[in-house]
Amino acid sequence: MSKILVIEDEESVRDNxxxxxxxxxxxxxxxxxxxxxxxxxxxxxxxxxLCDIMMPELDGYGxxxxxxxxxxxxxxxxxxxxxxAAKSDFRQGMNMGADDYLTKPFTRAELLIxxxxxxxxxxxxxxxxxxxxxKLTPRMQLVLHQLKLAIKNKNFEDFDIYYQPxxxxxxxxxxxxxxxxxxxxxxxxxxxxxEFIPLAESHGLIIDIGNWVLKTVCQxxxxxQDIGIHNLTIAVNxxxxxxxxxxxxxxxxxxxxxxxxxxxxxELELTERMIMEDMNLAIITMEKLRSFGVKIALDxxxxxxxSLMYLKQLPMDTLKIDRDFIQDINSDYRKAAITKSLIQxxxxxxxxIIAEGVETEAELALLRENSCDAIQGYIxxxxxxxxxxxxxxxxxxxxxx
Ligand SMILES: [Mg+2]
Numbered sequence: 001m002s003k004i005l006v007i008e009d010e011e012s013v014r015d016n017x018x019x020x021x022x023x024x025x026x027x028x029x030x031x032x033x034x035x036x037x038x039x040x041x042x043x044x045x046x047x048x049x050l051c052d053i054m055m056p057e058l059d060g061y062g063x064x065x066x067x068x069x070x071x072x073x074x075x076x077x078x079x080x081x082x083x084x085a086a087k088s089d090f091r092q093g094m095n096m097g098a099d100d101y102l103t104k105p106f107t108r109a110e111l112l113i114x115x116x117x118x119x120x121x122x123x124x125x126x127x128x129x130x131x132x133x134x135k136l137t138p139r140m141q142l143v144l145h146q147l148k149l150a151i152k153n154k155n156f157e158d159f160d161i162y163y164q165p166x167x168x169x170x171x172x173x174x175x176x177x178x179x180x181x182x183x184x185x186x187x188x189x190x191x192x193x194x195e196f197i198p199l200a201e202s203h204g205l206i207i208d209i210g211n212w213v214l215k216t217v218c219q220x221x222x223x224x225q226d227i228g229i230h231n232l233t234i235a236v237n238x239x240x241x242x243x244x245x246x247x248x249x250x251x252x253x254x255x256x257x258x259x260x261x262x263x264x265x266x267e268l269e270l271t272e273r274m275i276m277e278d279m280n281l282a283i284i285t286m287e288k289l290r291s292f293g294v295k296i297a298l299d300x301x302x303x304x305x306x307s308l309m310y311l312k313q314l315p316m317d318t319l320k321i322d323r324d325f326i327q328d329i330n331s332d333y334r335k336a337a338i339t340k341s342l343i344q345x346x347x348x349x350x351x352x353i354i355a356e357g358v359e360t361e362a363e364l365a366l367l368r369e370n371s372c373d374a375i376q377g378y379i380x381x382x383x384x385x386x387x388x389x390x391x392x393x394x395x396x397x398x399x400x401x
Contacts, residue, residue: 002119003027005046007037007063008081009055013104017050020108026115034058038066041073048077048118050102064246071151071204075125077118078246081106121244121278128202144199146185151208158184159209161216162383163234165392166354166376169368172398176233176267176354178376179217180383181209201239210242214255220386221266222259229393235267235297235318240274249288256294263293267318271299279310286315297354302342312349319346323357326377330362340370347371368401375401 004026008014014030021028029044031037034055041049041063049067053060060080067073080101102114136144150158163177183191200206217236224232242248256263268289275282275298286296297318298311302325321342329335339355346353355367358377367375380399384392 001027002047005029005040005049007031007051009033034063037063041067050079050081052081074204074207077122079114143191143196146187147196147205151205156212162385163389164376164383165381166374167380167399168374169372169401172401178235181213206239206241218255218259221261233265233267235269237269243274253292267295267297269297269299290315318352320354320356326355326357326363330366343370343372
């Protein structure tokens, strides 16, 4: 049985909701104000939260912010309840994720659809998490322990952001770079992102890490813009949990404006898996981000067979062809044929195409022949610490293409 927490200061509305939910066999807990609501969320671990926006003292936004900070409650689905008349609530609700608020008075059907939809997603997420938790090797347990310690102590000194440039295939100039997280732990030494990122995702730590990454990248972008480096796009990889966060959009917009950045210099990289989970919602989020000028890239493209079927519908700017397709592309005619058609299709849709993981001259030549736009890979540069990438930018170097 799913447990639902109702946070609502108006007694009649709260009682109505509880009656309705109990009639549908949900287990319920209730809080009459925001502060109690936060405490109950942290002690009861509900499967979903319905929360009024307008409440005295701690309002709905405050409740949401408090819960998102705490790893154990950060992924609980959260649905805002808002009064019809309050236009500003409505707008802010929209910015925070359109399908996560209900306007009062709502029908029983509206309420149940919203709840069931979110519960299903949350159940899938929890299933994935417990599958991972049950299979932790001793090494993974160590990594997780160190990771938790770092996050708990807000110690991000051991984390670092590297930048891997993408080179324009026509001009040889750097046009963009992908930011990549690195972690050097005092106990464990360098830990691969392939090792620690899945653990961070499955243990509610990725939001804190992701926030730090976004903030650090924005600070760095500000430094580059201030010294006159414009038109350099920096890409940040988002995790599925971050992408589904109700406050993703206001958070990104805040960071851009507080660092005086041109919004079209920030690109968020999403993967097919993230988009396919709830494509309609993903499209809404992507459209909103783009309406603020933020660019969207589809990362690791080509891994899924479904890709081509939905590509046309996605509002985005860049397609990054997965390294698996690029490796030995010159000697594997199937890969070459697929990549060629991906590039053509991407161009028909007005997308910029970046080939990832390019390592050899032969691969580069084939991509150039097929009008790929940009190249990322060891052939030009590995991911570099910020300072080294900074020096590279200052040389204004043209790579030989
Ligand atoms: Mg990426």
